[in-house]
Amino acid sequence: MVFSKFAPLVALAIASVTGTDAALAxxxxxxxxxxxxxxxxxxxxxxxxxxxxxxxxxxxxxxxxxxxxxxxxxxxxxxxxxxxxxxxxxxxxxxxxxxxxxxxxxxxxxxxxxxxxxxxxxxxxxxxxxxxxxxxxxxxEIYELPPVTQAAASNFSVLANEWGVSKVQAPEVWAKGYNGQNVVVSTIDSGVLSTHTALSGNFRSNYGWYDPERRTTAPYDVSGHGTHTMGTIAGSGGIGVAPAAQWIACKGCRTTGCPQSDLLTCAQFITCPTTTTGASRDCTKAPDLVSNSWGGGQGSTAFASSVNAWRTAGIIPIFANGNAGPACRTANSPGDLSTVIAVGATDVNDALASFSSKGPSVGGLLKPEISGPGVSVRSAWFTGTSAYNSISGTSMATPHVAGVVALLLSYKPTLTYAQVRTALTTTTDKATLKSTGYTCGSTADATFPNNQYGYGRVNALNAFNAV
Known part of the structure; x- marks a missing residue:
């Protein structure tokens, strides 16, 4: 039997379970x-x-x-x-x-x-x-890693920048001398294959990994999802938007889903990282942002307190908007919270992916805030140290936006959440975006922001020039 670290409190009074004065929960x-x-x-x-x-x-x-x-x-x-x-x-x-x-x-x-x-x-x-x-x-609650569409995995090396990296104009920001250096990024996901050639060089092993389920000492991945998303944020060899950023991760998701208790444990780890055993912690090791490619349901505030703590700590939360499209009002939680940046998915031709969830949220909020490359995205895979896979989902779009945020913070480390959100949403590409044929929340595609693309598709160079 496993119990928490509560000290014995048997002397404390326990409210009567039969008294009429008790305020029922x-x-x-x-x-x-x-x-x-x-x-x-x-x-x-x-x-x-x-x-x-x-x-x-x-x-x-x-x-x-x-x-x-x-x-x-x-x-x-x-x-x-x-x-x-x-x-x-x-x-x-x-x-x-x-x-x-x-x-x-x-x-x-x-x-x-x-x-x-x-x-x-x-x-x-x-x-x-x-x-x-x-x-x-x-x-x-058991949240989902949103289902993704995938092609066959391969062991071929990436020879050029992936299309999503180029589409958001990350290489143009690199050319200015900023590629994520001095920034720490994080994910809560299925884990990460830290020995992958695209990720092994910038894993911050010191206070850099936590596994609520097994308490393992080294990062691993149970499905490939987490390795793929981290590769898009910070992978080398052309797959990552911010390849010089250091990364840390917490395995909040298992093969069958993401238990709320594991996610809360990970939320605490992201706020103030611990050793792999949880025996000691160092809040100076907190990351600058956290990318979350998981979610489920609608209108839930179950994760709101964790997000509020991140925001207070200066950690920028980015969430997938979900893969429940093409209908309107399909934005998933926690991405539908007002306090996070939610991300929709676009393809190589700047069309919104049919699966990309749309707003408005249950509470009437505009969702997503922004969109990013999320169809046939090639990144690192968990089956081998040189394995890659092309998969699709808002899970893949979210780390593109997270990588762009890392580039901005590399340039100006003191940027606040509000400043980052403004930089992202006021500098998007809009003219190339294709019509979805949907009008969600009385806002058509031609009007921005809308509940299909948000403010538009993320552009790293434009955002960089705006801060």
């Missing part, structure tokens, strides 16, 4: 459905207090260095979660000492003020629902 319908079907459920417990106060206190303060700011952020979030989760910790400590425990393990997440409880029984759910410190009990 919201219990998502999926919790009871899974309990009926399986007898237990993996829970995400969200506390009422949230994280807003902790984030605001950091945002309103000044710090000598970025590392000190992030360390203070983490300390504040940890203190917040410890105090607001005391009731739950006490209950779980009490329950773990009983015969036939009502759960098999749990973990606290400071980044979102949530707790993951594995294999919770109906009886435990009843007791948790009566605690007045809890806002919601929900079943753990």
């Amino acid at each position: 919201r219990v998502d319908a999926g919790v009871h459905r899974t309990l009926r079907q399986q007898g237990t459920v993996n829970l995400i417990v969200t506390m009422k207090k949230g994280t807003d106060e902790s984030l605001a206190s950091i945002q309103e303060s000044s710090f000598p260095t970025r590392g000190q700011k992030i360390a203070s952020l983490v300390e504040s979030l940890e203190s917040n979660s410890k105090s607001s989760q005391e009731q739950v910790a006490a209950l779980l400590t009490q329950e773990s000492g009983t015969v036939g425990s009502s759960f098999s393990g749990y973990e606290s997440f400071w980044i979102s003020n949530q707790i993951y409880i594995k294999d919770a029984t109906f009886e435990l759910v009843e007791k948790l629902a009566a605690l007045d410190s809890i806002y919601e009990l929900a079943e753990e």
Whole structure:
């Protein structure tokens, strides 16, 4: 049985599960459905207090260095979660000492003020629902690595810049002396084959890898998806937009999907990287951006607190908009959050990919913000150190935009999220974009921004010249 690092809190008072004064937590319908079907459920417990106060206190303060700011952020979030989760910790400590425990393990997440409880029984759910410190009990979400279309993998070396790299005019920025140097990029994905010839030279091994599932000491990849996306961001040999950037990664996705608990663990690692065992951490090693080619569902705010923490830490979040097209209103979460840059996919002829999800979001937001090359993109593959594969998806478009952001930060390291977003969205290519035949959210293709392409297709050179 595996339990979290909560100190024993058995002396703390546990709210009565029968008292009429208890403020009942919201219990998502999926919790009871899974309990009926399986007898237990993996829970995400969200506390009422949230994280807003902790984030605001950091945002309103000044710090000598970025590392000190992030360390203070983490300390504040940890203190917040410890105090607001005391009731739950006490209950779980009490329950773990009983015969036939009502759960098999749990973990606290400071980044979102949530707790993951594995294999919770109906009886435990009843007791948790009566605690007045809890806002919601929900079943753990399993996000998807969006399905991609792929060609046969090959072992041929890349001989020239890939079409997407050229299309966004990254080589023109390289010619000015900026190709991602002094920038650290990151992904949460299926892992990365760090020994691949296109990626081995710029892997930052020091505080550079975390695997929530197996706690491995070296990076690996379970599907190829993560190796491919990292290759597009920072790979050498013409496949990467920012080949001089250093990279780190967290394996938030397994072969069958991306469990919310793994993603939250990775969100914490991205905010303040740890050693591969998690035994020590160094917030000065935080990356400058995080590229996320995963998602699912719509209108979910489950990852909003993590994104808010990243933004407070100065980490720029970029997300795939999803592969649920061609219909309107198909943008996926977390890409449909207002606080992230969501990316749609285009082909070599600047036509929107038929699979590229469109906006508006469930809440009426314009989505995506921007589009990038995402059809038949060739990049590194996980089957060998010289393997490459051509695949399609907004998963492939997202790292193109992430690479462009790395180029901008290489040129001007102090750029804020708002400045980067403005640079990206005000300098896009529009004239070459093809009509989709769709009018989503009352905005046709000819009007920009729209819910098909966003503000247009990303252009690194134009954005570079604008900052």
